[in-house]
Amino acid sequence: MKRKFTAWMTLFMVVVLSFGSIVHAEGEKKTVILGTSADYAPYEFHKTIDGVDTIVGFDIDIAKEIAKDLGAELIIKDTSFDALLPELTSGRVDFVISGMNPTEERRKSIDFSEPYYAAEQSVVVRKEDALKFNTLESLEGARIGVQKSSIQESIAKTIPKANVVSLDKIPDLLLQLESERVDVVLAEYPIAKTNMDEATMAITDAKPTAENDSYAIGVRKGNEELLSSINATLERLKENNQIQKFVDEASDLAAGRTTENLNTFEFFWKYRDYYAKGIQFTLLISALGVFFGFILGLIIALMRMSGVKILKFLATAYIEIIRGTPMLVQLFIIHYSLAAFDIKFSPIQSGILTLSINSAAYLAEIFRAGIQGVDRGQLEAARSLGMTRGKAMRHIILPQALKGVLPAIGNEFVVIIKESSIVSFIGVYDIMYQAQILRGSTFAPLNPLLVAAMIYFILTFVLSKLLGVWERKLSASDNR
Incomplete structure (x- = not known):
């Protein structure tokens, strides 16, 4: 058990150091x-x-x-x-x-x-509302879409009774406008002119201003x-x-x-190279996140079940903190906050570390449930035959525990693949990152997301079927 643990940790360090060496090599250039x-x-x-x-x-x-x-x-x-x-x-x-x-x-x-x-602000509306919102006074009480953390957000908040909707991307705001979830979108004139669909949208005569534009x-x-x-x-x-x-x-x-009139499958085939690149990053981060999460989760489970109070306390605190906080917050803490202490991970490293840490908390409880589900008498029988506790756990308890909780483990693996999409927030070129690129460059609001959803479904469906085959293989002995 100790030798395998050492081998796992060695592999982990090799992966981390390999990523670090790449970053260091890049840093040597001016x-x-x-x-x-x-x-x-x-x-x-x-x-x-x-x-x-x-x-x-x-x-x-x-x-x-x-x-x-x-x-x-x-x-x-x-x-x-x-x-x-x-x-x-x-x-x-x-x-x-x-x-x-x-x-x-x-x-x-x-x-x-x-x-x-210096920028000139504009108000974008649906064509049928061009006369309805053609003055600043007419925006009072309107649902206004703006880019998050932008000057337009500050302008919108000064409009009386306005319901401000803040999103990250301009294409998302225009999609909100098209689907009638907002009444107007505040954006700079060149931005609005470039991104809007002139067949269905228009820029009104209203001219918002800001002290600092x-x-x-x-x-x-x-x-x-x-x-x-x-x-x-x-x-x-x-x-x-x-x-x-x-x-x-x-x-x-x-x-x-220009806007292309492609169906979802035609869109995927034309931009398949983007998605192929995204799949590579998604699989890399998910696979390593699952691998290290599995190892760390098993260690945390054994710590929580140990008789050493400090280990049990640390394991319990870890599980409660990780399960009680959003994964996106954990990602930002690892990627941004640790940099204040001169601990800087690359986006890929931060993504793998976050997925591993988060998955480990859930897998630890799954492992604990599986281990506790094995009749305690088997451990006592093994000890009475002269086996050490570690050897009994390795050869008798853990195989039965893993067999019993395999469906729950498989479900966690599927979740990890889907949750890996959050790494796009820190600039990892995964599937969701590629979808956002295509949304902005093709003016297609839905097709890039539909293709991404289809790819995630295929990945998780295939994984579920493979885990099902493995589960049936492990259960074959029960049917004899």
Whole structure:
């Protein structure tokens, strides 16, 4: 038992160190990491260029100029908009450009460059409501959709009696508008013009304004050297009128995108390479999460059933804390909060660690129930024959316990595959991440999600059938 435990832990360390070595190897290059939320055309968005998914936009063009002046290679990290500040403050990115307003609240946690662009706000409605919401006064009491943590959210909260709906992605907001879950969507004019379906939506004459509608680049507090370099680059670009040129080029590039009328299966086949890449990451994270969760769960179960009070207390506390908190919160704590103590995991490492820790708490209780379900007399009989407690547990109790709780274990494995989708929040290129990319780049609100759901169903269905075969094989001896 000890030898196997050592082998498992050695394998775990090999995997962790291999991931760490990759990160370290990347860190040896002179690089600068940009954090952005690439769903905001023409600022930053995904587009397939020469068969390769590429993040483009005028914010990205500015970031490339900053990297060039720094003499560094630009690495782009795409994540959700409301995760940009944690990414920056935790040191996972060096600066953020994502149509971000330098509000006073944000200035408390990060520093901003000089403004580089001023935005014009707009109100998007369904075409039949264009006259109904054509003034700011008409928005009173309306259901207003805005992007989470944006300047539009601040504007919407000043409108009397407004019901504000905040979401991460612009395509999600437009889908809410199309399905009549909100009455209007507040967005910048170029964003609205690029993303909306002009056949069913319109921009009204209402013109929302904000005290601070300019955009700036965010850097960590105290990083004066980088901030000075960014300001110098922005000054050079403004003097040459280069930023407006970037805006025009990005707008033309975004306007070149068209809505495709494909059914779900045609959509999957056309964009199968995206989903194939997502499946690889989902299977990797799920498999390692299940493997280490199984080992850790068994250890926790044995600790809770041991006669050592401190071990029992620690195991019980672990189970209650993990089961009593959302997995998404656990993921953010591991990925962002630990960085404050200079403990930094890559997104893949954070995903595997979170799934393992979370799954272990549930599997520990499943294992405990299985072990307690075995007649205690068998352990006593084994001890009376001269077997040690560890050997009796390994050869007699655990095989019967695992056999009895196999359906529950299989169910937990299925849950892990589905719950692995949360790693898309921290930038892992899993199935859900690829689906969100396609939603923004193809204007298809539902097909990317339907394909993702279909893939998750196939993965979990196949796993359930394989576990069923294994369960029947283990039960064959009971029928003789």
